[in-house]
Amino acid sequence: MGLECNTNRRRKVYVKDIKRVMKGRVREEYTFNPESKISKEDRYYTRAPTANDKVHILLCVVDASTVSQMSPKAIETLQDIREDASDLNIPQVAILTKIDLICPEIKKDVKNVYRSKILKKKMEEFSAAVGYPMNCIFPVKNYHEETNFNSDIDSLILSSLRDIIDNLGQSEC
Template identity: 90%
Template sequence: MSRKAGVANSGETQTKKYKTYRIQKDGQDTFCSLVLSDTMGLECNSNRRIKVYVKDIKRAMKGRVRDGYTFNPESKISKEDRYYNLAPTANDKVHVLVCVVDASTLSQMSPKAIETLQDIREEASDLDIPQVAILTKIDMICPEIKKDLRNVYRSKILKKKMEKFSAEVGIPMNCIFPVKNYHEENNFNSDIDSLILSALKDIIDNLGQSEC
């Protein structure tokens, strides 16, 4: 049985399709039980588009949206759509909701964006789906972290950002995971990998839980 993590991005994104990613086991023709499903990012440019986005996300969490569905900002998925799943199984449903947020633009989140995330979280809670958040680009908000990534848990700037996001959206501090993106590095970095793998481990630990 596979366990699915639904990844909702806060902010503009190039992702327009509901895309599922499977993790292949090293040197094998089999895949890990964890499945990642990416959604279109939250773009609060009109109330109508927000409502459509939220309805599609809610259906995706229930397993009603198939891999490959292209989000339409003007209309939600219909039961007649070939990507609408009329009979979702446990494997189709989302087991953990992951909200990915750019830490460098966190202070620019509009009240409507925050309200929308709260709405999605409430639906996830009603479905007994735990929720976590990943804060990306943390090196761009704090000179100490940029100098040495191992200062991540000593940074007062990052802590305040996490506390503010937690208070506004409702995701507990122990369910918010800071990570640094690969963007200039040419080689793998153990400190970057450590944060990413730590976040992934916590997401896996939350699979199947009723709350976070």
């Protein structure tokens, strides 16, 4: 089940289950059911979660080319999940993927990532819609047509991951 829930009831069930996941109450391999939330009697429900069971950072991964087409319901769902994460003091970051598909400058040379006005505008659009601060949105280029590794793509991905790890201890995001 994704962010596109066709009824408000299903969306609320989904958000409640995600909050339980963040609290460490849902074990791996649980299959989400859009009709009902996980019950305390479910074998995948954890009554006494440990620190290792809990979510330490909320990472939202979004295809940059789809930001403009996000439905109001999907945006509302992301906002609700972020609000729940904030209530639980969980830092939140976002990764915008496939940035080369929205910007010819980046497609030509990934080193243009921080010079791209198109990418900046897309990041601002996502930030305004969902509420992530700009410094908590990390653009990355995916490997999808390349046949060899590219150190510039690797550097961008690794730099983003380093910044995300560094954000774990900060409350900015």
